[in-house]
Each structure stands twice: as structure tokens, then as C-alpha cells.
Amino acid sequence: MKTAEIKRRYLAHFEANGHAVVPSAPLPAISDPNLLFVNAGMVQFVPYFLGQQAPPHPRAVSVQKCIRTPDIDEVGKTSRHGTFFQMNGNFSFGDYFKDGAIPLAWDLVTKPVAQGGFGLDPERVWPTVYLDDDEAFRIWRSVGVPAERIVRRGRKDNFWSMGIPGPAGPCSELFYDRGPEYGREGGPEVDEDRYMEFWNLVFMQYEIADVTSKEHFRIVGELPAKNIDTGMGLERMASILQGVDNLYEIDEVRPILARAAELTGKRYGAHSGPVASESHPDDVRLRVIADHVRTALMLIGDGVTPSNEGRGYVLRRIMRRAIRSVRLLGYQDRALPELLPVARDCMAPSYPELAAEFDRISQYAYAEEDAFLSTLRAGTTILDTAIAETRSAGKAALSGDKAFQLHDTYGFPIDLTLEIAGEQGLTVDAEGFRRLMADQRNRAKADARARKTGHTDVSAYRSVLDAGGPVEFTGYTELNRESRVRAVLAGGGEVGAAVEGDTVELVLDTTPFYAEGGGQQPDQGLITVGGGQVEVFDVQQPVPGLIVHRARVVRGEVRAGETGYAEIDVTRRRAISRSHTATHLVHQTMRNFLGESATQAGSLNAPGRLRFDFNTPTGVSPSVLHDVEQQVNEVLLADLEVHAFITSQEEARRIGAMALFGEKYGERVRVVEVGDYARELCGGTHVARSAQLGLVKILSEASVGSGVRRIEALVGMDAFGFLAREHLLVSRLAELFRVPGDQVADRVEQTVTQLRDAEKELEKLRAQLVLGGAAALAGQAKDVRGVAYVGTEAPEGAAGNDVRTLAQEIRGKIDPARPAVVAVAARSNGKASLVVAVNAAARSRGLAAKDLVKAAFSGRGGGSDELAQGGGLPAAEAPKLLATVEKAIADA
Numbered sequence: 001m002k003t004a005e006i007k008r009r010y011l012a013h014f015e016a017n018g019h020a021v022v023p024s025a026p027l028p029a030i031s032d033p034n035l036l037f038v039n040a041g042m043v044q045f046v047p048y049f050l051g052q053q054a055p056p057h058p059r060a061v062s063v064q065k066c067i068r069t070p071d072i073d074e075v076g077k078t079s080r081h082g083t084f085f086q087m088n089g090n091f092s093f094g095d096y097f098k099d100g101a102i103p104l105a106w107d108l109v110t111k112p113v114a115q116g117g118f119g120l121d122p123e124r125v126w127p128t129v130y131l132d133d134d135e136a137f138r139i140w141r142s143v144g145v146p147a148e149r150i151v152r153r154g155r156k157d158n159f160w161s162m163g164i165p166g167p168a169g170p171c172s173e174l175f176y177d178r179g180p181e182y183g184r185e186g187g188p189e190v191d192e193d194r195y196m197e198f199w200n201l202v203f204m205q206y207e208i209a210d211v212t213s214k215e216h217f218r219i220v221g222e223l224p225a226k227n228i229d230t231g232m233g234l235e236r237m238a239s240i241l242q243g244v245d246n247l248y249e250i251d252e253v254r255p256i257l258a259r260a261a262e263l264t265g266k267r268y269g270a271h272s273g274p275v276a277s278e279s280h281p282d283d284v285r286l287r288v289i290a291d292h293v294r295t296a297l298m299l300i301g302d303g304v305t306p307s308n309e310g311r312g313y314v315l316r317r318i319m320r321r322a323i324r325s326v327r328l329l330g331y332q333d334r335a336l337p338e339l340l341p342v343a344r345d346c347m348a349p350s351y352p353e354l355a356a357e358f359d360r361i362s363q364y365a366y367a368e369e370d371a372f373l374s375t376l377r378a379g380t381t382i383l384d385t386a387i388a389e390t391r392s393a394g395k396a397a398l399s400g401d402k403a404f405q406l407h408d409t410y411g412f413p414i415d416l417t418l419e420i421a422g423e424q425g426l427t428v429d430a431e432g433f434r435r436l437m438a439d440q441r442n443r444a445k446a447d448a449r450a451r452k453t454g455h456t457d458v459s460a461y462r463s464v465l466d467a468g469g470p471v472e473f474t475g476y477t478e479l480n481r482e483s484r485v486r487a488v489l490a491g492g493g494e495v496g497a498a499v500e501g502d503t504v505e506l507v508l509d510t511t512p513f514y515a516e517g518g519g520q521q522p523d524q525g526l527i528t529v530g531g532g533q534v535e536v537f538d539v540q541q542p543v544p545g546l547i548v549h550r551a552r553v554v555r556g557e558v559r560a561g562e563t564g565y566a567e568i569d570v571t572r573r574r575a576i577s578r579s580h581t582a583t584h585l586v587h588q589t590m591r592n593f594l595g596e597s598a599t600q601a602g603s604l605n606a607p608g609r610l611r612f613d614f615n616t617p618t619g620v621s622p623s624v625l626h627d628v629e630q631q632v633n634e635v636l637l638a639d640l641e642v643h644a645f646i647t648s649q650e651e652a653r654r655i656g657a658m659a660l661f662g663e664k665y666g667e668r669v670r671v672v673e674v675g676d677y678a679r680e681l682c683g684g685t686h687v688a689r690s691a692q693l694g695l696v697k698i699l700s701e702a703s704v705g706s707g708v709r710r711i712e713a714l715v716g717m718d719a720f721g722f723l724a725r726e727h728l729l730v731s732r733l734a735e736l737f738r739v740p741g742d743q744v745a746d747r748v749e750q751t752v753t754q755l756r757d758a759e760k761e762l763e764k765l766r767a768q769l770v771l772g773g774a775a776a777l778a779g780q781a782k783d784v785r786g787v788a789y790v791g792t793e794a795p796e797g798a799a800g801n802d803v804r805t806l807a808q809e810i811r812g813k814i815d816p817a818r819p820a821v822v823a824v825a826a827r828s829n830g831k832a833s834l835v836v837a838v839n840a841a842a843r844s845r846g847l848a849a850k851d852l853v854k855a856a857f858s859g860r861g862g863g864s865d866e867l868a869q870g871g872g873l874p875a876a877e878a879p880k881l882l883a884t885v886e887k888a889i890a891d892a
Contacts, residue, residue, distance in 0.1 A: 001113070001241040003086075003252050004349035007063050007234060009116055010088045013108045014061035019090055022062040023649070027302040028311050036311050037067035041089030042229045047544070048093050049167055049204060049227050052465075056667050058095035063088050063234065063350075065298060069314055072321075073415075076287030079246030080196075082253075083318060084295040086234035086350075094225035098172075101201050101228045102139045105174065109199070118241060124177040126151060126187050126195055130158040130170030136203070140172070151187050155215040160202045160229075167223060168208040174199040176240050198240060199232040248287050252346045257290035259342045264329035285325040289339070292322035297343045300361045301354050303660070305601070305615060305707045306368045312705075317415055319365070320372050324416065327376075336369045337362075360597030363617040364707045379412030380420070387424050400432020407433070408440070460493045461543045464507050470545030475512040475523070475685065476644070480567035483508040485529055488560045489548070497559040498534075506534065506549040506558070512568055513549055515541040519603030520580050520684040523573055529564035532556030573685065575607035575716065578693050581642060581674065581686045582715045583610045585632045585696070587658070588678035590614055590711075592631070593624050600660055601708050605684065608718030612711045613704060620701050620709060629698045639691035640675030644682075647671055657681050695719040774806060778813035781820065784889045787842055788820040791882035798826050800833070804869065807837040819845050821852065823885040825878040832878040833871035834861075836885060847892060855888040856881045 015021050025044040029035035035043065041064040048055040064087045075083055092100065109125060111117020122144065128151045129136040140150050152158075161168035175188040175195040183194030204227040210218040238250040248257055261268045266282045299315045306316040319336075326335040340362055348355040386402050398421050406412040414433055421428050464487045474481060488495050489505040498504040506527060513536060516522040522539035527549065534551035541547055558564075583603050590598045594616055602613035620628075649669055652659070657671045658680040673679040674690055687693060697719035704710045714722050730741050737747040781788035790810050794803045807824040814820040819842035824835045834856055836849040849868035853861035861870025873881070 001118070001238075002349070003234060003238045003250060006118070006237055006241060007086070007088065007350055009118065010108065010232070010234075011061055011063065012116060014059075014090045014104070017059075017104060019059040019061040020057035022057075022060045024062060024064045027065050027067055027299055028304060036314060037069070038064060039066050039068050040064070041066070041087035041231045042091065045091055045093075045229070049229070051225075052544070055093040057093075059090070059092050061088075061090045065302070067295065067299070067314075069318075072318070075291050076284040079248065080236070082235070082247060082291040082295075084291070084298050085247075088232040088234050088237075090228070090230050092228035094227060097205075097226050097228060098136050098139055098201075098203055101203070101230060102136065102172065103143055105199060105201060105230065106140075106143045106145075109174065118237070120176065120240070125149075126175040126177060128153050128158055128173045128175065128188060130154075130172075133158075133170045133172070133203075136170065136172050149187065151189050153189065159214075160200075160204075161208055161211065161214070161217065163211060163214070165209045165211055166207065167204045167227070168217070168219075169202060169204040169206050169226075171200055171202045173197050173201070178240075196236060196240070197233075198236040200230065202229040202231075204229060248290060252350075253290050253294060255346055256293055256339060256342050257286055259339055260286050260289040260293075260326065260329075260335075263335065263338055264326065264331045266329055282329060285329055288325045289322050289335075292318045292325075293336070293339045294343045294347065296322065296365060297340060297347060297354065297361060298351075300364050301351065301357065303599070303601075303615075305364050305705075307705050307708075316368065317413055319368050320413055320416065323369055323372055324376070324419075334366070334369055334373075336365050340365050357596070359595070360599070360615065363597060364615070367617045367707055375412060376416075379406060379416075382406060383412065383417060383420055387421060387426060390426060397427040397429050400429035400434075400436060403428050403430070403433040404436040407437075458543060460489055461546050461548065464489070464494070465543055465546045468507075468509070471508065471547040472510040473512075473514070473547060474510055475514050475568070475573075478512050479570055479573065480565065481510065481512055482563060482565055483510045484563050485558065485560050488558060494560070497557055498553050499557050500532075500553050500555060502553045504534070504551060504553065504558070506536075506551060507546065508549070508564070508566060511547055511549070511566055513539045513547065513566060514568075514573070514685055515539045515547045517541060518682060518684050519583070520605040521576055521607075523568045523576075525566070525568035527551065527558075527564050527566045529558045529562050530556070532558040534558055572607050574687075576605055577685045577687050578715045579608065579610040580605040580682075580684045581690070582632070582693050582696050582713065583612055584672065584674060584678045584680050584682070584686075585635055585690070585693075586610070586612050586628070586698075586711060586713065587614070587680070588674075589628045589631050589635075590620075593628055594620070599658075608715055610713050610715060612713070613708055614711070615707055616709050617707050619703065625698055625701055625711075629696065632696045635674065635677050636690050636693050636696065638675070638677075639689050640677060641689055642672065642674050642686050644670060644672045644686065652681060655679065695723075697722055774809035775813050778810050781814060782886075784821075784886055785892075786819060787845070787847070787889050788814050788818050789886055789889055790814075790820075790822045791886055792824055793878055793882075794824055794826040796827055798828070800826075800869075803833065803835050804867070807835045808867070811837040811839055814839065817841060819847070821847060821849075821885070821889055823852070823882050825881050827875040827878050830875050831871060832873045832875045832881060833869065834878075834881045834885075835867070835869045836863075837867050838865065845892075847889065852885050852888050856884040 011021050025038050027037050029038045029043060038044065041062060042049070045060065047053040066085050066087050067083060069083060072083060075081065090104065107117070109118050109120050110122045111119070113119040126149050127140045127145055129140065131152050131154055137150055141147060158171050158173065159168070160171045175197050177195055183191035188195040188197070205223055206219045207221050207223055208217045209220045235247040235250060239247055242250055244250060247253060257268060266286060268283060268286050296315060296319045304311045304315050306312055306319065323335060344354050344358050354361065383406060386398060390398050403414055403417050406417055407414050418428050418430065468486050485506055486509055487507040488498055490498060490502065513523040513525065514520065516539060525536050527534045527536060532553060533555040535554050536549045536551040538550040539547060540550065583605055587600050598614050598616050600612065601615050604611040646668055649667060652669050652671050656679055669681050670683055671679060672682040672686055694716040696713055696715055698711060698713045700712050702710055730744055733744045733748065734741045737744060739747050777790050777792055781790045794806055803824050803826045807822045810822045811820055816839060820839045821842055822837045826833050834853060836852045838847055838849045843865055848865035850861065850863045850865060853863065853868040853870045857870040861868060863869055
């Protein structure tokens with residue numbers, strides 16, 4: 001049975017039993033700050049399990065795409081684990097419990113294939129239950145499982161929690177007996193290789209505290225609403241139903257592995273259970289390739305692009321491990337064009353969007369491989385030098401500083417530094433590297449973190465939300481309103497009141513103030529409460545559902561519980577709304593010209609200006625930017641209606657509304673459309689008609705990362721003001737050059753060309769001046785212990801190339817039979833430099849240019865025995881450098 005069919009049957013079974021089918025959340029875990037990627041099927045349902053949000057359905061079923069990266073270095077060494085996997089899950093939010101979950105699972109697993117089930121032999125399925133879970137034991141007996149095949153296990157195996165105080169409970173796992181050829185008799189307690197786990201049913205019925213490990217915690221009570229969270233590993237079930245040994249043999253992985261083996265000329269042999277890399281290094285690398293290529297496909301498909309931070313770095317690391325594994329197996333050409341289409345064909349039956357968007361996905365993947373191959377060539381050379389220096393110094397570990405320099409300056413990933421150093425018998429000071437990386441990240445993120453949470457403990461926000469529920473936002477339809485002050489926060493918690501001069505955070509029952517989000521900057525304005533007034537300078541949503549107004553008390557006193565009047569800065573709001581609508585138009589127009597792959601990667605909508613980041617592997621030509629700007633402004637002239645409405649996700653997709661990669665949307669979504677021109681999912685504020693934007697002027701387009709470009713533009717009066725200043729500038733230049741305005745650019749270009757030609761002529765004159773005295777200087781050579789020595793200074797400001805040429809010219813004019821050393825010092829920009837040239841006769845006497853330079857610079861400098869140079873000392877040290885070289889010759 002194909003993997004896509006297993007998925008279809010699973011969803012159909014639970015949908016027929018009253019479960020709402022919920023689409024997989026995108027792999028980037030946008031709504032959970034503690035996760036980079038969704039790593040389990042229950043992640044998107046956590047707010048329901050914790051009681052933070054009311055579930056839209058009492059029962060749900062999903063097939064969730066998951067990524068787990070903590071053990072990335074172990075990928076391929078076992079036959080059951082990979083980076084990307086799919087979790088089939090069914091969930092109940094206080095609806096049914098064990099007596100519903102167990103029969104549903106048993107029915108699907110053992111029901112004949114002809115009736116829509118998986119058709120597993122019930123005699124080979126072994127359930128496990130928690131030690132004292134007599135209820136689950138009884139229910140398994142009631143569906144027909146004999147007592148001897150129901151295994152009781154302890155906390156380590158059969159009790160689930162999130163690793164923190166909160167909901168938890170016993171679980172019941174299902175194992176499939178693969179047969180005596182895979183191991184010993186006796187059930188999963190005896191041999192988990194023969195008896196393979198494929199489903200886990202979690203019964204969340206307790207609240208736990210004092211969590212110190214998976215096995216050590218304290219049960220503090222039962223939950224009033226008991227929930228069900230089950231997860232069936234899709235890849236494991238596929239290996240069972242397809243009768244294959246391991247997940248690398250299933251239909252979604254095997255073709256990629258086979259193609260990698262064909263490319264590299266390696267033979268792949270299936271191995272069950274653990275596989276030691278020392279015993280089967282080729283098998284392991286082939287598995288790494290198959291797993292990582294599939295994972296990269298899924299990540300890019302969900303909008304992640306390679307970068308040096310966060311999710312993008314994980315993707316980059318995964319891709320580079322795959323590419324390097326291919327090269328280590330002997331294939332030196334570009335590998336992803338051979339492998340990625342195979343992965344697409346494997347996964348498209350389950351995820352058709354991968355085929356539809358493959359042009360975009362492949363552009364990023366192939367560009368990353370090309371960039372990495374370049375990095376690999378340069379970085380490996382630098383790393384080899386660092387390894388040689390480490391060994392010559394008698395050290396066993398490469399320093400953290402060196403590893404950080406390779407990563408930060410040359411883009412060489414730390415995992416490859418670790419891997420290559422290990423191959424050379426060295427360790428790496430990984431702790432030192434991590435410390436330097438952490439310092440760099442902490443400096444960069446400190447300001448942003450303070451802005452988002454305002455130094456207030458998140459638990460204080462949670463307490464306010466729990467006490468009063470979500471704050472209603474009314475700013476789509478009104479700009480001011482009366483509202484009650486629900487809470488006043490300062491210094492990490494709630495306070496009763498605030499007085500003039502205090503900086504506080506206010507929570508209202510309802511508010512017209514827009515909280516920063518979706519690229520749109522927050523509203524500002526005033527809130528008047530009794531005799532007090534606060535000036536709102538920032539609005540954030542630190543936890544979902546809670547809108548917090550950050551403000552300064554400018555008059556009187558503000559108390560919780562009082563009624564106030566909130567009014568936003570209308571001029572600011574309208575300017576931001578113009579920018580937001582303009583961003584939608586720029587987005588749609590870029591896609592019109594560059595294709596569907598030009599998707600939004602980020603934005604900033606500020607008063608009068610916008611910044612739009614979009615995915616594309618190459619730059620945008622000036623002619624295309626001109627056409628984009630013109631088309632956007634034609635939409636403005638058309639004065640199209642801007643309309644927002646709420647609909648279902650399914651209907652939004654049907655009408656072609658654009659959604660942003662990585663964003664998680666609820667069942668009901670807000671669509672903003674500009675006539676029939678642009679249609680996009682958006683929670684921001686917008687103008688009523690496109691003509692209200694006035695004008696959009698694109699200022700620039702540039703790269704901001706691998707495969708990501710940025711457009712900056714002005715909107716409305718800011719755009720008009722910019723054009724007015726441009727007009728004044730052009731008029732002034734036209735006056736200076738005495739040409740019409742439309743000829744200014746040609747005249748400026750002509751002038752710049754003339755200046756460059758003049759500079760080249762000046763350089764030639766300088767070189768002639770420097771070299772003109774070479775013969776005279778050679779004739780004045782001083783005899784130092786039988787060596788003809790010329791020590792001289794080049795003219796002030798002489799270029800480095802000219803100084804080197806002068807030293808060689810002087811050396812060439814001395815009789816080659818006579819040992820000769822020429823030292824030329826130069827002063828430039830307050831620093832002194834030195835070039836030393838040595839002829840063959842002097843080198844036969846044991847004199848080397850690089851040694852003489854190092855003598856002058858206390859061990860620094862570089863070059864060859866024939867020609868070397870150094871620099872960096874104060875300019876006044878130039879004569880001393882020449883004297884030092886002369887003394888070194890005399891002492892030789």
C-alpha cells in the first residue's frame with residue numbers, strides 16, 4: 001500500500017467517525033516561540049489542550065508534516081529515524097476518551113483492506129499500557145486482544161508529558177510483530193527491533209508538577225476535561241504495509257536513495273536495526289542523502305529558504321550535509337538537479353503543491369548547491385591551513401575563534417568544520433564557537449526582544465488573558481471608542497494605578513488600536529481615563545488574543561477598572577494603511593512579471609513608506625522595476641475598490657487568495673482584495689479605494705540574503721515629496737552643465753568617464769616618477785659584507801604596486817652576479833610599509849626576502865624568498881625599517 005493511500009485511509013476513517021479534517025500546519029512553527037519547526041502532530045492543537053483557546057471542533061484528525069533535528073548527526077545510522085517524517089493524528093478535546101480512542105485505533109488497524117482498513121493481522125499487534133492503567137487494559141481486552149499480548153510498562157515508556165508542568169497522562173502504544181527473523185519472542189518489553197512501535201495513544205487526564213525528567217514528576221490532580229492525542233508514524237506504517245525492512249525502503253524514500261547510489265556507483269544494502277557508520281559508511285551516507293534531499297524539498301516547499309539564521313540555517317545545514325555526502329562518495333558534479341526531481345515525484349502524490357511550485361523550489365535548491373560548492377572550495381583551503389597550524393603548534397583541538405572566523409567571515413558551516421577536523425584527527429572547541437555565536441546573536445536580538453515583550457514576564461500577560469479573555473479589536477470599522485481599562489502593568493506584573501511620568505502597559509476590553517503584526521507598524525494615539533491621559537507609543541500582542549498598549553502617562557492618574565476613551569492617531573493610521581495596500585499591489589505585480597515564485601518573504605508597512613522582501617534567485621533588472629512601478633500606478637489611477645471579508649480557508653484558496661509561506665491560518669480567514677487585481681489573506685488595515693494611495697515610487701531593489709531581494713518604496717505625499725526633490729536636483733545639475741534636463745544623465749556619465757581617464761593618466765605619471773630613479777639608485781648600492789644593498793623610500797603616497805615594481809626594477813639593474821638586496825619603504829595614509837627584493841646570488845648566500853621582512857616587522861609580513869612585503873607600522877618608522885634590513889644583512 002502506497003504511503004499516500006495510507007494517509008487517505010487514515011483521514012477517511014476518522015472523518016467518517018465525526019472528526020474534522022485539519023490540514024497540516026506549515027513546517028515552520030510560527031505560533032510557538034520555543035520551536036523552529038513543528039515536531040509532532042499535536043503542536044498546532046496545543047492552545048486547545050492548555051485551555052488557552054476554545055477548539056473549533058470537538059474532534060480533529062490530521063496528517064502533520066514534522067521535522068526533528070536534535071539528532072541530525074545520527075541520521076542514517078539507524079533504519080527507523082530521519083529528519084522529516086509525517087505524523088497521522090486523531091484528537092479529542094474533552095469529547096471521547098479511552099473507550100473511544102482504543103476501539104477507533106483497533107478498528108482501522110485490523111479492518112480488512114477491502115473495507116478501508118490497513119488489514120494488519122490482529123494476532124501480530126501488541127498494545128502496551130501504563131503500569132496501573134487498568135481501564136486501558138480492560139478496553140484492549142474488550143476489543144479482542146488477549147491479556148498475554150497487553151504489556152504493562154513504566155513511566156519511561158508509557159507516560160507522556162510536555163516536559164514541563166501541565167497536562168500529562170498515561171499512554172498506550174501499538175507494536176507490530178515483524179516475525180522471528182527480526183529478533184526474540186516475548187513482545188516489545190523483550191525486543192523493540194522485532195516488535196516495532198507504530199502508534200501512540202496519549203490519554204491526557206492528569207496535571208503534573210515538579211518535572212525533573214521524563215520519569216520523575218509529581219501528579220497534582222486530575223484534569224476536568226480529558227483530552228486524547230494520538231500519533232501514528234506514517235513512515236513506520238508504510239514500512240509495515242509495504243513489507244520492507246526500514247523507512248529508507250518505503251516508496252517515498254527508496255527512489256531517492258537508489259538514484260544517489262546510481263550517481264555515486266555505490267551499492268546499497270538494506271540493514272535492519274542499528275547500523276554502525278564504521279561498518280557501512282557508504283550505506284549511511286546514501287541514507288543521509290535520501291533523507292536530507294527529501295527534507296530540503298519539504299522545507300523549501302513550505303517557504304523556508306537557506307540562510308545563516310534559525311530555520312534557514314537548519315535547511316542550509318541539511319542541504320550541505322547531503323551535497324558533501326554525495327562528493328565524499330565520489331560524485332563531483334552538481335547533484336541536486338539529479339536528486340530533487342526524484343524527491344518531488346515521491347512526495348507529490350501526497351503534496352501536489354510540490355509539483356506545482358517546483359520551479360521555485362528548485363531555483364533555491366540549485367542556487368544553494370552552487371554557492372556551497374564555491375564555499376567548499378575556498379573554505380576547505382582555509383580550514384586545511386588552520387588544521388596544519390594547529391598541528392604544528394602541538395594542539396589537539398582547533399580553536400573556537402578559528403571555527404567562528406570560518407563561519408562568520410567565510411560562510412563555512414560549523415558542522416563541516418567539526419566533520420573535516422574529525423577526519424583529520426582533531427577536535428574543535430565547539431563550546432568556544434557556541435559562546436561567540438551566542439554573543440553575536442544576543443547583541444543582535446536584545447533590542448527586538450525588549451520591543452516585543454517589554455521586559456514583562458509573559459506569565460503576567462497570560463494571567464490577564466485568563467482573567468478576561470481575548471481583547472476585541474474594532475479598528476477595522478472605528479478609529480475611537482469607549483472601553484474599560486482591564487489591567488495596568490509595569491515592572492513585570494499588574495499594578496493598581498499609574499501616575500504622571502510613568503511608562504506602563506494598558507489592556508482594554510476592546511480597542512481600535514492595531515497591534516504590530518503582518519509587517520504593519522502599530523497604531524499610536526491617546527487614551528483618556530477619568531482625569532488622566534496616556535500617550536500610546538507602541539501596541540503589541542505578546543500572547544495570542546491579548547492586545548497591550550505601551551504608553552506614557554502624560555497627565556493625572558490611570559487606574560484599572562475605570563472607563564476610558566481610546567483614540568488613534570488618524571493621520572498615522574491612514575499613512576500606514578496606504579503603505580499596506582501598496583505592498584499588496586507591489587506583491588501581485590512582481591508575481592505578474594517574475595512568476596508565481598516571487599512570493600513575499602517579509603514586509604514593513606510604515607507611514608509613507610514600505611519595504612517588501614520577496615523570494616527570487618536573481619536580481620530584478622531596472623527595466624522590470626520601471627514596468628512594475630508603472631503598472632502599480634495604473635492600478636491607482638483605476639480607482640479600484642478595496643474590500644475585506646471573512647471566509648473559509650478552502651474558499652479563499654478556491655478564489656485564488658495569496659497566503660504567505662510559513663503563516664498559520666485558522667479555519668476562518670480574512671481576505672483583502674483590490675478590485676480583481678490583487679487578492680491576499682491579511683489581517684492588516686487598508687484604504688477604501690486604490691486611488692487614495694496617490695502615488696507609489698520605487699526607490700531601490702537589492703539583495704538581503706540568499707535568494708531574497710528587497711524593494712523599498714514611498715507612498716502618497718512621501719512619494720510626491722521625493723519626486724519634487726529629485727526635480728530640484730535635476731534642475732540644478734542641468735543649470736551647472738548647461739544642458740536640458742533630459743541630457744543631465746548623459747553629461748554626468750561623460751564627466752565621470754573623463755575623471756576616470758584623467759586618474760589613469762595620473763597613475764601612469766606617478767609610476768614614471770617612482771621608476772625614473774631606479775638606475776641611479778642601483779648605481780648607489782652600498783656594500784654590506786659583500787652584498788649590494790639599496791635601502792630607499794618611495795615618493796609619498798606611491799601605490800603598493802608601484803613600490804613593488806620599483807624594488808624589482810632596482811634589483812634588475814644590479815649586476816646579477818653580485819648578491820643584491822633591495823628594500824623600498826613607503827608612507828601612505830599615516831602607515832609605513834616595506835617591500836624587499838632579493839636576487840638569486842643573494843639567495844644562494846642564505847638571504848631570503850620573507851626573512852628580512854619578518855626581521856623588520858617582528859615576525860609579521862609575508863611573501864617568498866625572492867619578494868616579500870609587510871606593513872602597518874606608523875609612517876615615521878619607515879627609516880627604521882630600512883636600517884633593520886641592513887643590520888639583518890650584516891648579521892647574516
